[in-house]
Amino acid sequence: MKRTRIAGIDVGTTKICTIMADTDGNSAPRILGVGIVPSRGLQKGMVVNVNEAKASIKESVKKAEQSAGYKLESAFVGVTGRHITAVNNRGAIAITRNDRLVRGDDLKRVLDVARSVKVPNDQELLHVIPRSWVVDGQDGVKNPVGMHGFRLDVETHIITAAATSIQNLTKCIRGCGIEIEDLVMEPLASAEAVLTDEEKTDGTILADIGGGTTDIAVFKDNSIYHTAVIPVAGYQVTRDISVGLDLSFELAEEMKKKYGNVLPGEADDRDDDQTLTEDGHSVSYRDLSEIVRVRVEELLRLIVLELPRSDYSKLVPGGLVLTGGSSNLPGIAELAAAVTHLPVRIGVPMNLYGVADSLYDPCYATGVGLVLWKSRKSEVGTATWQTKHGMRNWVNRLFHFFK
Numbered sequence: 001m002k003r004t005r006i007a008g009i010d011v012g013t014t015k016i017c018t019i020m021a022d023t024d025g026n027s028a029p030r031i032l033g034v035g036i037v038p039s040r041g042l043q044k045g046m047v048v049n050v051n052e053a054k055a056s057i058k059e060s061v062k063k064a065e066q067s068a069g070y071k072l073e074s075a076f077v078g079v080t081g082r083h084i085t086a087v088n089n090r091g092a093i094a095i096t097r098n099d100r101l102v103r104g105d106d107l108k109r110v111l112d113v114a115r116s117v118k119v120p121n122d123q124e125l126l127h128v129i130p131r132s133w134v135v136d137g138q139d140g141v142k143n144p145v146g147m148h149g150f151r152l153d154v155e156t157h158i159i160t161a162a163a164t165s166i167q168n169l170t171k172c173i174r175g176c177g178i179e180i181e182d183l184v185m186e187p188l189a190s191a192e193a194v195l196t197d198e199e200k201t202d203g204t205i206l207a208d209i210g211g212g213t214t215d216i217a218v219f220k221d222n223s224i225y226h227t228a229v230i231p232v233a234g235y236q237v238t239r240d241i242s243v244g245l246d247l248s249f250e251l252a253e254e255m256k257k258k259y260g261n262v263l264p265g266e267a268d269d270r271d272d273d274q275t276l277t278e279d280g281h282s283v284s285y286r287d288l289s290e291i292v293r294v295r296v297e298e299l300l301r302l303i304v305l306e307l308p309r310s311d312y313s314k315l316v317p318g319g320l321v322l323t324g325g326s327s328n329l330p331g332i333a334e335l336a337a338a339v340t341h342l343p344v345r346i347g348v349p350m351n352l353y354g355v356a357d358s359l360y361d362p363c364y365a366t367g368v369g370l371v372l373w374k375s376r377k378s379e380v381g382t383a384t385w386q387t388k389h390g391m392r393n394w395v396n397r398l399f400h401f402f403k
């Protein structure tokens with residue numbers, strides 16, 4: 001069977017992860033090349049220095065190409081940052097054909113109506129995701145194609161992002177000679193890598209706690225219910241340690257990764273009174289753990305506050321799935337369960353084939369999800385950004401032709 005090449009680039013605040021793979025369209029993609037490098041020129045998920053960011057993306061792509069043995073031409077690219085906003089919008093159309101049979105074209109047409117929400121000039125449409133369909137007032141329809149009706153409604157989740165942030169990111173990627181197949185909001189990509197179909201159906205909240213942002217996606221009835229980005233993550237934890245214990249940022253980061261623990265005594269067997277010495281600096285283990293716990297506990301509270309309903313245990317019986325690099329902190333699942341009263345687990349990318357050994361870590365959920373995106377996304381309505389830009393190119397070409 002013919003295999004097609006796919007790739008994802010996760011431009012994270014702390015690292016760039018390029019994954020090259022191929023797929024036969026049925027089974028899981030086979031990972032052929034991985035390039036992971038520290039990122040420069042990014043803050044809170046956004047490009048703040050195009051030249052620096054471009055250089056680190058280039059480096060990451062080069063590494064992946066070396067291991068895959070071919071040139072990367074196009075990729076799915078992750079987007080995050082506080083500039084991302086989401087609204088739910090409804091669209092409706094009449095089915096006027098004699099047979100009153102809903103066809104695939106009708107789905108496209110009703111989604112076009114739903115996506116015609118007024119997007120401010122400084123925003124770009126990223127995703128228009130159908131959440132549920134209604135045929136002649138009957139809601140909860142999973143797939144209306146083939147049903148009879150006079151009227152078709154769709155409930156959509158519409159995600160937009162600041163045009164300037166998108167321009168900076170796309171400039172970096174295209175500057176590396178890479179075409180963007182589509183832009184994907186990062187928690188949606190992470191969800192593809194770490195959530196099960198049951199979790200998405202039952203109702204689950206996913207929180208990708210990275211370096212600069214915590215990206216949230218709530219799933220219910222196998223579709224997206226809510227998305228949000230909180231500009232607090234691992235970076236703030238490190239900063240608190242650095243300020244609180246008078247250490248350089250680099251040393252604070254090293255201490256956090258080596259000894260950081262939100263439930264000392266429970267999540268490890270180290271003595272509470274111990275003094276930790278690193279690079280000539282001594283700190284109390286108790287102080288370090290306390291600083292980390294306070295910040296992480298605050299962040300966990302912010303995560304549940306994002307749930308649109310206060311009786312959230314009914315909304316998300318599937319619980320909370322934590323992923324992203326900061327979910328490596330020992331004790332975080334136990335602390336999260338105590339704070340949220342939800343079942344909590346850590347989401348790690350699984351069942352990968354090929355040269356995937358380095359990817360079994362929650363910090364690669366977004367990168368892996370970008371590679372899975374094309375095969376997992378629903379048939380219609382998600383490839384919004386590229387559809388729009390593809391069309392714009394097409395119109396431009398036509399315009400030049402007539403000129």
Ligand SMILES: Nc1ncnc2c1ncn2[C@@H]1O[C@H](COP(=O)(O)OP(=O)(O)OP(=O)(O)O)[C@@H](O)[C@H]1O
Nearest residue numbers: 012013014015210211212213234324325326328363
């Ligand atoms: N073992 C560990 N213990 C504690 N924190 C860790 C550990 N490993 C990684 N981290 C933290 O995870 C963060 C990086 O996570 P990740 O790679 O998911 O972020 P990113 O994708 O670069 O950033 P973002 O998604 O916010 O743009 C850093 O703040 C780092 O300190």
Ligand SMILES: [Mg+2]
Nearest residue numbers: 012013210366
């Ligand atoms: Mg990330």
